[in-house]
Amino acid sequence: METKLSGRLAIVEQDDWLKPVEGAMTERYAHFCRRLSGIERTAGSLVDYANGYLYFGFQYDPVRRGWWFREWLPGAIDVYLFGDFNGWQRTELPLRRGAGGVWSIFLPDESFAGRLVHGSRVKILVHGRNGWLERIPAYIRRVVQDEQSKDFSGQLWAPAKPFDWNGDRFDISSLGSLYIYECHVGMSQEKEGVGTYAEFAGTVLPRIKEDGYNVVQLMAVAEHPYYGSFGYHVSNFFAPSSRFGTPEDLKALIKRAHELGLAVVMDLVQAHYVKNINEGLNELDGTDHHYSLPGPAGEQPYWDSKLFDYGKPEVEHFLLSNVKYWLDEFHFDGYRFDGVTSMIYTHHGYTEFDSRDKYFTDVNGDALAYLTLANKLVHDFRPGAVTIAEDVSGMPGMCAPVPDGGVGFDYRLGMAVPDFWIKLLKEVPDEEWNIWEMWHMMVDRLGTVKTVAYCESHDQALVGDKTLAFRLMDKQMYTDMNRSAENLVIDRGMALHKLIRLFTISLAGDAYLNFMGNEFGHPEWIDFPREGNGWSYAHARRQWSLSTNGFLRYSFLGEFDKAMIGLMRRYGVLTSGFAYNHLMDEMNKTIVYSHRGDLLFVFNWHPQRSIPGYEVPVPAPGRYRIVLSSDAKRFGGYGRIDESVDAFSFPRTHADGSVGHYIKVYNLSRAALVLKKQED
Known part of the structure; x- marks a missing residue:
């Protein structure tokens, strides 16, 4: 690999904000280069080293x-x-x-x-x-x-007949934009019990395909002794969890996903490991500094787990081999690296990143060098594979190419967005929502950093938190989600559930993520069997029938999500860059923006105010047709918009003499419209 230590790193040349910390950036890259050079001297290549x-x-x-x-x-x-x-x-x-x-x-x-x-x-x-x-x-x-x-x-796992990968030539890079469906195999079935790889392949993969998602993100793959850890306290890093089936069952799941045109990304946990002596790595050789640093430096106090010593060559070899193993043996298409912030800071991210110096203080340089090696390995071994960083800090260069001085991730998770929605729903009445703050939160990211947008994931669904649906509708979901019921709380909740998702996916990133079941507003929380709930599986499953029985409103939310994903994919919205803002109407809580120059989004967040004949600026003159209305009856709305009527633009001269073009729409409260300029 060509290193660039003699001159300024490209990442610094391209960002004036980094020039005051150029020394730290250069040393970070030099650290990686020293590690890589040592590997290449002894093994020839990083790929050969990770065996x-x-x-x-x-x-x-x-x-x-x-x-x-x-x-x-x-x-x-x-x-x-x-x-x-x-x-x-x-x-x-x-x-x-x-x-x-x-x-x-x-x-x-x-x-x-x-x-x-x-x-x-x-x-x-x-x-x-x-x-x-x-x-x-x-x-x-x-x-x-x-x-x-x-x-x-x-x-000893050595089947007489190797798994048949014949015909499996899938390449995630062929997908274009990523629409990620985050899943947990064990809780993916409706039964009160543990789902299997085979059941997931047979029942959930077709649903994901039908709903329009193209990436399956599997959680809890590596073996973990406590089911309730959600797979985050890993004990055996090369063993797929046997509670879901055999390794061959997992391989069959991935092969079947590829046949359906779905990529499979693994939630890779290398930020820490379980403390257990009986099952895990802790004190495996009799010392407390085998895979960890000795003493408190080897502890993750916030997660009650052990930390890896990323600077020890044998640990580096173990972890890099683990990265290659899942790609090689199981044909995973990439990774979502869990807990990156905890890895790269000795304070594990428990601070406010409110100044430039914070990004370069208390940094674990060995961990950053390791992650850079891991990203290089992934892309050297499987050039089309994807890596996603779960990093809340926003460490500079996380998604910059390695030769430029970056860490090499392809995407980062937009973790501030779900936190924003939760804070807004918890603390601010609808009528006081600040549309400027909402807009800023969605678009506050660097254009050079690919971001996975999401408004909620499994984190928000766990016990102690609430999904958006449950936060919006709470106990009313138990009694008034049937289609014949009339309930203002449900009406509000469903309307905002649709708006929040469409607003997020169309503004906040270059890829999109959803946790299974959240697309149709799956009720309640995720609570794995434990002593406190009588070891019950009642809340560790997905009640798919709620969205398919034809009597409940969950199906409306599911249909909207399917239409939303279809719209984004059909028009390539996630590849069109930042939206162009046309209008911010604070009085009427209305935001208007466009993508591609011909796709217009109109959001009315006001809780009561609906305005007939509302004038909306458009990106170009012409005829506009509604391609999505959140108020459509098929999405649980009231069908107050006639979607068959096109809107024709008209010119208007502004005070400065310029001419703008407008259309008139029925601007419904708590509703969104997407219109497409027609080619006449």
């Missing part, structure tokens, strides 16, 4: 005819391999310590044929400073839990 999953753990040797098992445990005193294949004899098979603290053992077929087979349960016994402990190998590819004892153990 830990092909060396550690169980690897079959066809020449010697048997299994190698290797584990990096520099602090261990003794290590043994055991499992059902040797009658759980804990100290029968000692490993030999090698260079760099790598322990290994060879298990020849002549001794273990018929015993060490696909599905064999395995563990390691590690004698370290913390005693003699039974542990699960770090690179294990499958972990299962015993139903009676609830104990976890690893499995």
Whole structure:
């Protein structure tokens, strides 16, 4: 890779705001370059370096005819391999310590044929400073839990017939704009229980396709011992969660998604790992500084978890191998990197980023260098793959190309937008909403930084928070969502639910994200089974029937979302750049803007004021036809707009002598119109 340390970085040349901190930016890039150079000297390339999953753990040797098992445990005193294949004899098979603290053992077929087979349960016994402990190998590819004892153990996963990827040539870069459907496989079914990969592939993927989304973002993929952690306390980084099915089931899900034209992005958790001794990496070699820094520096106090030591070469190798593994073995199309802010700051983001200096204070340089390496690896190995940063800080250069001095992400999540909607709905009455503040929040981003827009995700749906639908309609959703009921709270809630989503998707980013079920206003919260709720699955599922039974209003919201996504895709709105603002009418709470020069958006946020014959400026003279009305009856509105009537523009001379063009519309309260200029 060509490095640029002799001159000014392109990222600094292009942004005067960064020139006062040019030294910090240059050192950040130099740090990455030093790490990369070391890797290339020893391995030849970053892609070849990230092959830990092909060396550690169980690897079959066809020449010697048997299994190698290797584990990096520099602090261990003794290590043994055991499992059902040797009658759980804990100290029968000692490993030999090698260079760099790598322990290994060879298990020849002549001794273990018929015993060490696909599905064999395995563990390691590690004698370290913390005693003699039974542990699960770090690179294990499958972990299962015993139903009676609830104990976890690893499995040798080596199916006789490799998964058939024949014909799978999907490339996410062919999709254009990304419309992301965020999902959790376990809670994706209507039953009160845990959904499976196979059920998801059969029932949810077709729904996602039909609704117009083109990217499936899978959460909670890597194994985690506590279901209620939402997959964020990972224990086994190379093992897809067995509670949803086998690795082959996950591969089949991804292949089926590709057949439907859907990309699959993994929610990758490398910001921290579970503290558990029995299941995870914590103190695996007997020390507190194996995968972490020693002492408090290795703790994530806000999440009750452990932090990775991104500066340790073996940890870097482990994590980069993990990045390549999911792309290689499972054909994922990219990643949403979770907890980036926690990774790159020693305060983990718990501060206000209200000055330039804050972005360059308390920075974890090793983590930033690691993320830059990870992004380079992803794009070197799979050029079309996509990476998304969950970063609330807005760290400069997060989405800039690596050669320019950036970290290399393709997108960042627009995390301020959902926070804004929640604050507005909680604290400000409708009639006091400031349309200038609303506009500014949607468009306050750098044009050079691709942003994933969303008004709510799984974060807002968890216990302790509320979805937009529940925040808008609350307990009335239990009694008055049937189509025959008349309820002003429901009317308001449905109207604003549609407006907020259309406003966000058409203004706030270059891609769009929705959490499954939120598109039709799925009621209540997400609450995984726990002692406090009697281990119930009642709130850890998706009640799809609410949107399909024909008697409830949820279907109206779902139909609007489908039409909205279809409109955005049909006219390429997400690729058209920032909208052009034509009108801000504070008195009538009306905002008018356009995309592409021919697509006009009219939003009336006023709770009561509807205005017939309202004059709207248009980007060009001509005939305008309504292509979407949030008040249409098929979307649960009152159908007060005749969508068959076109609006013809007329000129008006302004005070400065310029001539503008206008149309007249029925400007309905709490409603939005989208009009398209017709080619006559």
